[in-house]
Amino acid sequence: MDTVEAPGAVPQARFDPRGLVELDETVPRIAEIDGERASFDAHQLTTRQINLELRRLVYGEGVREVTVRNPGAKHSLGVGILQRCKITFEGSLGYFACGLIDGPEVHITGRVGWSSCENMMSGVCVIDSNAGSLTAAALRGGDVVVRGQVGARTGIDQKGGTIIALGDAGSMTGFMMQRGRQIICGNAGHGLGDSMYDGTIYVGGKVASLGIDCVPGEWTDADTEFVMRKFGIYGLGAAPELQKFVCGKKLYNYDSLEPSERKLVL
Amino acid sequence: MCGIAGIIYRDKDPLPANGAHRLGADMTRMLQSMKHRGPDSTGYALYHRPSTDLIMRIKLGDGGGNGDIEYADRLRRRRREVEARLRAAGARVESIEDINEYTIAAALDYDGELKHLADYVESVPGAEVLSAGSALEIIKDLGDAQTVGAAYKLDNYVGTHGIGHVRMATESDVDISNAHPYWAYPFSDVAVVHNGQLTNYHQWRRRLERLGHRFASDCDSEIIAVYLAQKMSEGATLEESMRRSLDDLDGVFTYICVSDDALGMAKDELAAKPLVLYEGDDMVVLASEEMAIRAVIDHEIETYDPYESQVMVWTR
Numbered sequence: 001m002d003t004v005e006a007p008g009a010v011p012q013a014r015f016d017p018r019g020l021v022e023l024d025e026t027v028p029r030i031a032e033i034d035g036e037r038a039s040f041d042a043h044q045l046t047t048r049q050i051n052l053e054l055r056r057l058v059y060g061e062g063v064r065e066v067t068v069r070n071p072g073a074k075h076s077l078g079v080g081i082l083q084r085c086k087i088t089f090e091g092s093l094g095y096f097a098c099g100l101i102d103g104p105e106v107h108i109t110g111r112v113g114w115s116s117c118e119n120m121m122s123g124v125c126v127i128d129s130n131a132g133s134l135t136a137a138a139l140r141g142g143d144v145v146v147r148g149q150v151g152a153r154t155g156i157d158q159k160g161g162t163i164i165a166l167g168d169a170g171s172m173t174g175f176m177m178q179r180g181r182q183i184i185c186g187n188a189g190h191g192l193g194d195s196m197y198d199g200t201i202y203v204g205g206k207v208a209s210l211g212i213d214c215v216p217g218e219w220t221d222a223d224t225e226f227v228m229r230k231f232g233i234y235g236l237g238a239a240p241e242l243q244k245f246v247c248g249k250k251l252y253n254y255d256s257l258e259p260s261e262r263k264l265v266l
Numbered sequence: 267m268c269g270i271a272g273i274i275y276r277d278k279d280p281l282p283a284n285g286a287h288r289l290g291a292d293m294t295r296m297l298q299s300m301k302h303r304g305p306d307s308t309g310y311a312l313y314h315r316p317s318t319d320l321i322m323r324i325k326l327g328d329g330g331g332n333g334d335i336e337y338a339d340r341l342r343r344r345r346r347e348v349e350a351r352l353r354a355a356g357a358r359v360e361s362i363e364d365i366n367e368y369t370i371a372a373a374l375d376y377d378g379e380l381k382h383l384a385d386y387v388e389s390v391p392g393a394e395v396l397s398a399g400s401a402l403e404i405i406k407d408l409g410d411a412q413t414v415g416a417a418y419k420l421d422n423y424v425g426t427h428g429i430g431h432v433r434m435a436t437e438s439d440v441d442i443s444n445a446h447p448y449w450a451y452p453f454s455d456v457a458v459v460h461n462g463q464l465t466n467y468h469q470w471r472r473r474l475e476r477l478g479h480r481f482a483s484d485c486d487s488e489i490i491a492v493y494l495a496q497k498m499s500e501g502a503t504l505e506e507s508m509r510r511s512l513d514d515l516d517g518v519f520t521y522i523c524v525s526d527d528a529l530g531m532a533k534d535e536l537a538a539k540p541l542v543l544y545e546g547d548d549m550v551v552l553a554s555e556e557m558a559i560r561a562v563i564d565h566e567i568e569t570y571d572p573y574e575s576q577v578m579v580w581t582r
Contacts, residue, residue: 073556091566094557111569113556114540130570133537151571152537170537171574189573190535 027052031066039067047074054078058085058104073113078106084123095132098125101142114151117144120161126234133170136163139180145234152189155182158199162230172211174201174245183227185240196247202227204240217246267434268446268461269303270541271296271553272522273562274427274529274580289313290415290423293430296551296558297411303554304434307445308414309406311457311524312428316400319360319373320380320454323396323403324348324387327368328441340392341368347390348372355386365418369396371403381452385480394443394482399455401426401526406445426582427529429522431459438484448491451480453498455526460487461554462519462539470515490521505579508532512575522552530579537574544569550580 028049031040038057042050050068057063058081065086071077075094078087084103092110102121111129118137126145133151136144139161146163152170155163155177163182171189174182177196187205194211201214202223223244231239257265273296275287293310326344331337348370352359357376365371376383384395397404407414411432415421431446438444450456464470467486470493475481479492490511497507504525511532518538522531531541531552542556544567551559556569572578 073560075555075557092556092560092569094555110566111556113542129568132540132542132571149570152574168573170571171535 027056029053029056031057031063033057033061033063036062036064037067038063038065039069041069042074042077043070043072047076050074050077051079054081054087058083058087071110073110075113078104092129101125111148117142120144122161130167131165135165136161139163143230143234145236149186150184154184155180158182164230164234164236166236168205171208174199174214175211177201181226183230183239183242185242193245193247195251197252198247201245202242203245204242207243207245210245213248213251214245215248217244219244267303269297269300269432269554269558270429270446270459270461270520270522271300271431271558272427272429272459272524272529272531272551274550274582275548276546276550276580276582277548287424287426288422289425289428290420292562293428294411294415294420295561296553297430297432298415299558299561300432300553300555301410304432305410306435306440307406307408307433307442308411309404309431309433309446309459310414310420310428311397311402311404311430311447311449311459312420312423312425313401313455313524313526314403314423314425316526317373318400320357320376320398320400321403322352322372322374322383322387322398323365323405324370324372325368325394325396325442326370327392328443329366329368329407338367344390344392345370348387348393351386351390352383355383357383379452380454381478384452388480395449395451397449397457398452399526402449402455402457402524404447404449404457406431406442406447408440408442408445427524429457429459429524429529436463437486443483444485446485446487448482448485448488450491450495450498450523451482453495456491456495456498456504456523458487458491458494458521458523460490460519460521462517462521462534464489464515464517464519466516486517487521490515490519490523494523504528504530505577508577508579512577520554528579528581530577531572532577533572533574535575540571542569542571543578545580 031038067088069090071091073092073094076096078098080100082102086105089108093112095113097112097116099118104123106125108127114132115134117125122141130148131146131150135150135154138157141161143162146165149167150165150169154173156175158177158180160180166185168186169184169188172191174193177199181200183202185204188207190208191211193214227239357374360373363371405418446459447457464486494507520533520539520541544551
């Protein structure tokens with residue numbers, strides 16, 4: 001990838017969109033690399049150092065499987081990785097974990113804070129414990145699997161992909177959702193699917209209240225097939241009995257076509 | 267933004283030999299790890315074993331004096347006057363410790379109404395009661411947790427439970443009066459830290475002022491402390507008062523409230539401000555960010571976020 005001029009920067013300073021070159025931090029280069037695998041301890045490293053080391057391994061060293069030990073709930077770890085690879089975080093992450101990723105398969109053995117996997121384009125993120133509010137906000141593609149509970153506004157502005165939570169979800173889950181699917185196995189809080197444009201939300205437990213223009217949908221074989229397939233892929237056992245919720249299409253007057261699709265239609 | 271933190275040790279011995287339960291040091295570590303949430307001021311409400319005396323921490327002025335050349339004299343005069351008024355209000359002054367040039371901690375023998383005593387002290391211009399109670403001490407000043415912790419020698423503070431706050435000022439001044447935690451004037455041993463904004467602040471302030479409460483600052487968070495004090499003086503428990511606050515207070519908020527034997531949290535109905543909880547057998551720790559909890563617990567733990575409209579209270 002070519003480097004590009006940073007706006008307003010001094011002429012010789014350049015940055016790389018992949019983050020390989022940082023102006024004020026050096027890559028720690030502490031990972032033990034074994035062929036296509038690597039691991040390192042993040043205990044003493046700053047957020048930026050951890051992300052730089054990850055980028056060096058994935059982009060620079062051609063490593064396909066990285067294990068990060070002791071992430072210590074730091075924020076913004078594993079963001080913006082645009083390459084197919086496997087990343088395991090042994091521990092918990094803070095806010096904005098694994099946002100803006102396109103391709104990686106991420107496994108987090110602890111929990112994540114607010115806004116994890118926001119704006120994720122593709123790939124997989126499996127979280128073994130709980131997740132905070134705004135999980136998978138504006139998710140564009142890929143799967144986010146949370147084995148514990150998720151907070152409020154899960155999948156706000158979701159535009160694609162799938163969110164699976166085995167536990168409960170907070171209020172305003174699926175707020176302004178535009179596409180994609182959510183499977184909430186536990187209970188859902190107030191205002192489920194409020195102002196949603198499209199997409200599907202499956203709920204296993206009780207729904208405290210439905211949001212504006214979110215209505216029960218008709219269950220089809222395609223729904224059964226989808227849920228079983230996703231539960232099978234991630235080894236989640238038998239799916240609970242689910243209710244389906246969709247957009248009532250009374251609130252808005254927009255289509256949900258991609259720009260390329262709109263061109264075809266028009 | 268702003269960051270809040272709380273810690274309550276659940277075992278009954280606050281003075282173990284191995285140096286654990288150094289509440290001051292634990293709280294400093296937690297608050298320092300959240301420095302990015304608020305670098306303006308840092309505050310602590312720390313609880314030790316109840317003493318027989320009433321401990322009153324009084325601020326005589328703000329540090330530095332802002333170029334006031336008579337600042338030192340002024341502080342000395344205020345200190346003398348405060349001491350005289352404590353006596354005049356009927357308190358027996360056991361001792362007065364000079365914490366720094368503008369803060370004192372008085373140990374008092376006093377059986378009367380706390381409001382009477384506090385009002386008497388605050389009638390000295392420039393003096394403010396930061397906290398009063400048999401177990402509570404509020405320490406707050408400008409700067410990050412390490413600065414405040416070192417200046418007030420909190421590293422060896424041994425206690426049972428406490429709360430802390432790092433402040434990013436949004437709608438009121440950066441000074442000690444506007445720093446958290448807030449003492450629930452005039453209720454002994456109750457303090458509050460808050461993260462958020464309250465939108466019906468002026469309404470509640472007028473209402474509470476009409477009932478005779480005083481406000482030491484222009485910060486919206488102070489409402490919560492005074493509101494809880496009012497509800498408790500009407501006979502409600504801490505938990506009941508907190509539950510009522512969810513209906514009465516508008517805005518976005520997560521706050522932590524402590525009394526001499528309990529610590530509680532409340533979250534608004536939008537769940538717009540974060541809080542992470544760890545509930546262990548030996549301690550309960552809560553903070554705006556998990557990083558802060560990890561600063562005091564080194565082993566792997568299970569944490570979760572409370573949901574909207576939730577009120578939780580833990581007792582010792």
